[in-house]
Amino acid sequence: MSSFAEDLHAALAGPDRSISPKYFYDTQGSALFEQICELPEYYPTRTELALLRRHAGDFAERMGHGAQLIEYGAGALVKVRLLLERARHLHSFVPVDISGPHLLAACEALQREQPALRILPVVADFTRMHVLPDPPADGRRIGFFPGSSIGNFEPDEALQFLRLLREELDGGALLIGVDLIKDPALLHAAYNDAQGVTARFNQNLLRHAQRALGLECDPDAFDHYAFYDPRRHRIEMHLLPRGPQMLQLQGRQYLLSPGDSLHTENSHKYSVESFQALAREAGFRPAAHWTDARDWFSLHWLEA
Template identity: 50%
Template sequence: MEPVSLATPHADALAASLARSLDIAEQRAADEATAVFRADVLFGLSQPQKAVPPKYFYDEAGSRLFDLICRLPEYYPTRCEVAILKARAGEIGDLMGPGASLVEFGSGSSTKVRLLLDAMAEPAAYVPIDISGPHMRAAVARLAEDYPGVAMLPVEADFTQAVRLPPLGDGRRVGFFPGSTIGNFTPDAATAFLAHVGEVLGVGSSLVIGFDLAKDWSVLEAAYDDRQGITAAFNLNLLARINREVGADFDPGAFRHKAFFNAGESRIEMHLESVREQEVRIGRHHFAFARGETIHTENSYKFSADAFLALARHAGWRMRRMWTDPKGWFAVAALERDGAGN
């Protein structure tokens, strides 16, 4: 007997219409993201100190370059944080409790989260939130193969903005914010962001967060200006992305990577420095650069433990535990939202 097909012309037309609607919605979202990117670039380049937000580093090429940075011998934060997570995974897992959902803000390649998923008791879901959709989805596909019992619920979004989580179970919601990314925010913005995370995760939530500790400036500067030039390529890739997506005419060869420690602000600053006098155009907008003028692309604040904990308290979080590496270069803290109880 021949198999009976349930397809009908009406069903085929309905499926095609749905596919077109999804394509249109995705294109509309992409157009809106590009418009926001363009607006941020135009605004930033119009300031006395030209600047572009560091979140725009992470297109596909930028995400791949950052993965390489994390393996550089000079870039200690990844090694230190991974060592802490490996050594303390059991304790962190116990603090999370059974059946928790893990929400990672700025998930990237989702490599460190494996250490937590392995330590958790019956994790219910993993919710990565990242602005670089293709890179995130590739990482989630790899995770799904290794953790078939964990619901994978990726969210393509700017995690610093309003984010709606997918429906989750009754277990605790645990945020994960590794990599010292909190240092990219000014102190006031970091406080606001941590408060935002608490609102996204809700009552009873916890947060596992990595932050970089203050140390000798020579160690810091080497970490952000490696001998192989990978960090320089990462920084300069921002110009290529602006050219491609915003329609600028930057000559990346006319800029160089610059990174230094600003002791007064306790932060590493990354800039793109113009090597000659030049003009850059974005549509009808023209931006003049003097020789030596810079685009400020990133800050990375370095904290004392007390300063970070005060910042977290102002954002509505209280300390549960904090761990450091043997050198005292990096810290991981487990926080709990005020009023959550134990």
Template identity: 50%
Template sequence: MTAISAARAHLAQGPAQDDVFLSDVLEGLSRPDKSLPCKYFYDAEGSALFDAICTLDEYYPTRTETALLQARADEIAGLAGRGATLVELGSGSSVKVRILLDALDAPAMYVPVDISRDHLIAAAARLAGDYPAVTVVPVAADYVRGFALPRGAAPERTMAFFPGSTIGNFRPAEAMTFLDTLGRRLGAGARLLIGVDLRKDPAVLEAAYDDARGVTAAFNMNLLARINRELDGTFDLDRFAHMARYDTARGRIEMHLRSLDDQTAHVAGHPIRFARGETIHTENSYKYSVSGFRRLAARAGWRTERSWTDENRLFSLHWMVRHG
């Protein structure tokens, strides 16, 4: 905390997460089709593994979105205007946002919002040291459940940044609800820069979520390891396997953990039974067309003013304004 304070940053506390982790896990694993919320991937170990995923040859989204941000940074800065407050949802290591901070005209405040508190504080401290003119206000919160913006964040100067195509983790109806709620929270006139992955060859998608080195498999498996560490779980990780598949009809990648045997694991003393081949559904990642996503955002109260794609149409960025 000392490093952040010295750099004139402040820690804002979002809603407590520990009290809901156990109930979310037990609820998800009690369903006939077992599932776990993907937000729980991101403890310190999971966040580090995701950072490693972003460097993989197969994982095109990070390098493609980064190149798009670099190519369009000056245009984005012009749209944002002087003295912007930049709010990043799911900030992680706060790497891509540096491209924007370098381009923006005298940004006043950076508000990284992330569920992984320790990872958030470390990343915020590094960024605050590198950008001493920017007030850094890290918010430890689940941005889906809600968070409070710091004082001084006027809607017309606020720019939300939601990179990485994390919007794809929501089902389309949930994505629309989330975007509407976000717009109401930020206020009329707020701006949103959002990354959206595009539909493409299923082989390219499946390789991105099941890499040859097994880093994504370790990331998926860490969810069970986290339950073991934090919720007195008894999962035997050697008796589960990572699985990623593309559902063409729904336009989404699904990640699962597949049980290799008939077995019983415990979570905080509660038995969870698995049949051989049964899976835990851990993540969806929906893919969109540019026009399809623009229509969804419009129904959620956002007007798209700019859309950009790379030359291979792998990924897209959208600049949107809240109109209500």
């Protein structure tokens, strides 16, 4: 039984009915997320891109000569291009992503643009133990984790994940994007866009399960629901059944009634200070951070 099937059975059986957002990302889900990143309401992507453009030279200098750049959750390889343009003396680039076809297609396009770049893609769930290519003999491993994806982890999970990266990047560093606490109205708009792309992205978890696992259900019978919890400093995303919904997975049936939900994602927001404290607890040394003029988003350089 695949981990996706195991996790979906566990989520549908309850009691919490919660599943990892990594299962959004098959080929269709990855494409929908790219659309989200272009939405006018979705500030994180354009704000982070502006920071990366402004400080790319500093990042490249901090990497040093002969570094191996590892991007976790690489996706379409959009943001990392800003680093690759300035880091001219890399040993290799290692993009890691769970969606194999999407990753490999993005790598082929990047290779055409930069034929001299050594690209070593790894199709894997980067939140679990995975195998990376050998590190360079004379350079450091530099991790890149943009998009504030760290916010998708529960705080204890974020700590364990950062500890995993700390071991993997031993002697190197991590450049990570972190979304900051802000006006809840801005957050609500970002996760409830007028075009409904985020709703389709949320429903794609069920469509992914239909394609990959043969799940029998009607994704259109579930509403997208996202809200900000100020006590936990996080956005929560849920799928709410519109009336009683029977889902069948591998011979087992699950009934979701009105008022039930399938909890599909959290997106925790941090202050600079709270994230740096988390990084220190994981064994990193915060060396520098950058924010935009409105303090909506931050980038952190963590020495391993």
